[in-house]
Amino acid sequence: MSNAPDRAAPVPAATRLDHVGIACRDLDASIEFYRSTYGFEVEHEEVNEEQGVREAMLRVNGADDGGATYLQLLEPTRPDSPVARFLERNGEGVHHIAFGTGDVAGLAAGVGGRGVRVLDAEPRRGTAGSRIVFLHPKDCGGVLTELVQSAH
Numbered sequence: 507m508s509n510a511p512d513r514a515a516p517v518p519a520a521t522r523l524d525h526v527g528i529a530c531r532d533l534d535a536s537i538e539f540y541r542s543t544y545g546f547e548v549e550h551e552e553v554n555e556e557q558g559v560r561e562a563m564l565r566v567n568g569a570d571d572g573g574a575t576y577l578q579l580l581e582p583t584r585p586d587s588p589v590a591r592f593l594e595r596n597g598e599g600v601h602h603i604a605f606g607t608g609d610v611a612g613l614a615a616g617v618g619g620r621g622v623r624v625l626d627a628e629p630r631r632g633t634a635g636s637r638i639v640f641l642h643p644k645d646c647g648g649v650l651t652e653l654v655q656s657a658h
Contacts, residue, residue: 517616522569524574524654526633529589530598533560533581540564540571549576550634558587563633573656575605578633602640603652610655614639617653622646629655 520550530536540546545623553560564577580601582590603624618624623642634637635657637649643650 511559517620518540518607518609518612519604520607520613520653521571522573522606523575524573524604524652525563525578525653525658526600526611527578527591527602527604528599529580529582529596529601531581533562533579536581537564540579543612545609546577549574552633553583554631554633556631557611558582558584558627559653561633569606571606571608601617602652604654606650606654606656608655610637610653612637613653614641617641 528536539550541548541564546566548562549561549565551561555625560581560583562579564579566575568574580589582593584590589601614624614626615628622645623638625642626639629637629639632652632654637655637657639653641651642654
């Protein structure tokens with residue numbers, strides 16, 4: 507019997523591009539840039555102590571599954587947060603992309619079974635009560651990838 511993953515097993519689908527996470531040093535200035543340049547408005551803003559960020563979700567458009575696509579602006583609240591370390595290494599810019607799904611745990615298990623390293627053993631709390639997991643960038647074409655299930 508082989509221990510290789512079953513490549514034919516069905517995996518819950520990602521249904522949309524949920525958001526693009528952008529690391530910034532000044533959240534208010536970044537919000538104003540996207541508001542004045544593109545007309546995007548803040549739909550949600552919060553501080554996520556666990557991740558060490560102050561964040562804003564700017565709605566770009568709606569999606570066929572009833573969700574939406576956002577820009578997520580991330581300002582670190584402490585120097586040891588992943589976003590602060592990213593800013594030190596790379597400066598401001600795209601931090602990650604996120605795909606929406608109706609079953610984050612199922613999708614994470616499915617992609618993990620196909621050899622992609624899942625960085626969170628269990629889904630954790632994300633923006634506005636969503637459930638999230640991250641995938642290793644080395645297994646995703648060099649892109650830090652998040653899977654997100656909306657709380658709605």
